[in-house]
Amino acid sequence: MTPDIAPKASRNGTRTIATDVLIIGGGVTGAGVMRDLALRGLHTLLIDKRDLCAGASGGNHGLLHSGARYVASDPHSARECRQENELLKRLAPQCIEDTGGLFVAVDGDDPGFAEEFPVLCTKAAITCKELTPAEARGLEPKLSDRLVKAFRVPDATVDPFRLALENVAHARTLNGSVYLPHTEVLRFEIDRSEIRAAVCRDTRTGGLVKIVAGQYVNAGGAWAMNIAGLAGCRDVNLLYSKGTLLVSHDRLTRHVINRLRLPGDGDILVPGGTVSVLGTTSVRTDRLEQVAPTIEEIDINVREGSAMIPALAHARYIRAFSRVRPLLQSSSGDDREATRGFALIDHTSQGLTNFCTITGGKLTTFRLMAEKAADLVAARL
Structure with a gap:
C-alpha cells in the first residue's frame, strides 16, 4: 500500500487516512513497533486515545531489570530481562542511568532464598x-543496620x-511515519477475514477519522483485551493488577535497592534524577x-520499604500514583505468581x-516485544 497520510474528508465529515x-x-x-517497522521500510500510523506513555509505560518505577527479580518466580522472564538490559544499554544509553542494583536481606528474611539467589542468577x-x-552499607549508607545479606x-x-519519544521521532525521520495522540478506536470495519478500516474518534474535537491499513497491531497494554474485542476476538485473556507507587522529595540512594526475597509489596526503591520511586503493591482490579x-x-509500601531503608519511614513524599498492569491469565490466584512474559x-x-x-511483558522487554510483532507484520505484508 502506498501511504496516504493527507486526510481525505468524506461527505459525512469523516476523514480517511491510509x-x-x-x-x-x-x-x-x-x-x-513503530520504529521497528519503519526500519524495515514500512509506513506506520501510531495512535493513542490519550498520549504517549499515558498508561503503565509512564506509571512505573523506571527500572531496567537485570532479571534478578524473577530468577526464582519466572526464570524465562529473568533471562529475557537480562538480554534486553544488555541490549538497551548499548542501543539507548542516553535514556538510561547505569546505577547498578543491590538485593538486600534483613534479619527475619528467608535465609534459604538468600542462599539460593546467586545460584539462580548464575x-x-x-x-x-x-x-x-x-x-x-559503604555503597549505600542508608541501608538498614539489620542487613544480613547483599548482592x-x-x-x-x-x-x-x-x-x-525517541522511538517515535526516529520512525518519523526514517520514512515519515505519523503519531496521532487523542485518537480512540471506536470500531473496526471487517470484510470476511480482514479488517478494512478502523473508525476512530478525536477525543478532543469528537471528529471521526477512518484509518485504512494493510495490517493492524494492537499494543493497547491493559486495554488490549477490550481493543481485541472490538474486532470480535476473544482470544486475549488478561488479568489486571493495580500497582501503587510513591515518589520521594529527595534521591535517597545511588543504586536500585531490591528486597532479597520473592517479589512482594514495597520491595523496590529506584532512584531517578533527583527523586526516588518506592513500590509497588499488587491488587487485583477490574477497573x-x-x-x-x-x-x-x-502505608504498606512505606512499611515494607523501611525494612530495607529505615529513612523511608520519615521521608517526605511528593506524589503517589497508581497504574494498571496487564498480566497474562494463569491458574494462580496470586498476581505475583503470574508470568511477566508476553x-x-x-x-x-x-x-x-x-x-x-x-x-503482557515489561518495560525492560519492550524492544523484544516490538521485534516479535514486527516480524509477524512484515511477513504478512
Missing part, C-alpha cells in the same frame, strides 16, 4: 556479586518517556480508568489475517 500499518497504543511497546547468566553487609546486580534506571492510591497501599497473538483462530495483539 497507511501500511496501524498501531494502536502509544506505550513504549507501540512506539517500539543459571540465568545474570552477573551477581556477593557483598558483606559492611560493603553494601550486587546490573540493574539500571530508564526514562520511559524519552524512550518512547482500567481512574485508579488511585489508597492510604492502606501507601504473548503475541495472531488472531487467525478468530478468522482474521491482518490483525495481531502484543501484550
Whole structure:
C-alpha cells in the first residue's frame, strides 16, 4: 500500500487516512513497533486515545531489570530481562542511568532464598556479586543496620518517556511515519477475514477519522483485551493488577535497592534524577480508568520499604500514583505468581489475517516485544 497520510474528508465529515500499518497504543511497546517497522521500510500510523506513555509505560518505577527479580518466580522472564538490559544499554544509553542494583536481606528474611539467589542468577547468566553487609552499607549508607545479606546486580534506571519519544521521532525521520495522540478506536470495519478500516474518534474535537491499513497491531497494554474485542476476538485473556507507587522529595540512594526475597509489596526503591520511586503493591482490579492510591497501599509500601531503608519511614513524599498492569491469565490466584512474559497473538483462530495483539511483558522487554510483532507484520505484508 502506498501511504496516504493527507486526510481525505468524506461527505459525512469523516476523514480517511491510509497507511501500511496501524498501531494502536502509544506505550513504549507501540512506539517500539513503530520504529521497528519503519526500519524495515514500512509506513506506520501510531495512535493513542490519550498520549504517549499515558498508561503503565509512564506509571512505573523506571527500572531496567537485570532479571534478578524473577530468577526464582519466572526464570524465562529473568533471562529475557537480562538480554534486553544488555541490549538497551548499548542501543539507548542516553535514556538510561547505569546505577547498578543491590538485593538486600534483613534479619527475619528467608535465609534459604538468600542462599539460593546467586545460584539462580548464575543459571540465568545474570552477573551477581556477593557483598558483606559492611560493603553494601559503604555503597549505600542508608541501608538498614539489620542487613544480613547483599548482592550486587546490573540493574539500571530508564526514562520511559524519552524512550518512547525517541522511538517515535526516529520512525518519523526514517520514512515519515505519523503519531496521532487523542485518537480512540471506536470500531473496526471487517470484510470476511480482514479488517478494512478502523473508525476512530478525536477525543478532543469528537471528529471521526477512518484509518485504512494493510495490517493492524494492537499494543493497547491493559486495554488490549477490550481493543481485541472490538474486532470480535476473544482470544486475549488478561488479568489486571493495580500497582501503587510513591515518589520521594529527595534521591535517597545511588543504586536500585531490591528486597532479597520473592517479589512482594514495597520491595523496590529506584532512584531517578533527583527523586526516588518506592513500590509497588499488587491488587487485583477490574477497573482500567481512574485508579488511585489508597492510604492502606501507601502505608504498606512505606512499611515494607523501611525494612530495607529505615529513612523511608520519615521521608517526605511528593506524589503517589497508581497504574494498571496487564498480566497474562494463569491458574494462580496470586498476581505475583503470574508470568511477566508476553504473548503475541495472531488472531487467525478468530478468522482474521491482518490483525495481531502484543501484550503482557515489561518495560525492560519492550524492544523484544516490538521485534516479535514486527516480524509477524512484515511477513504478512
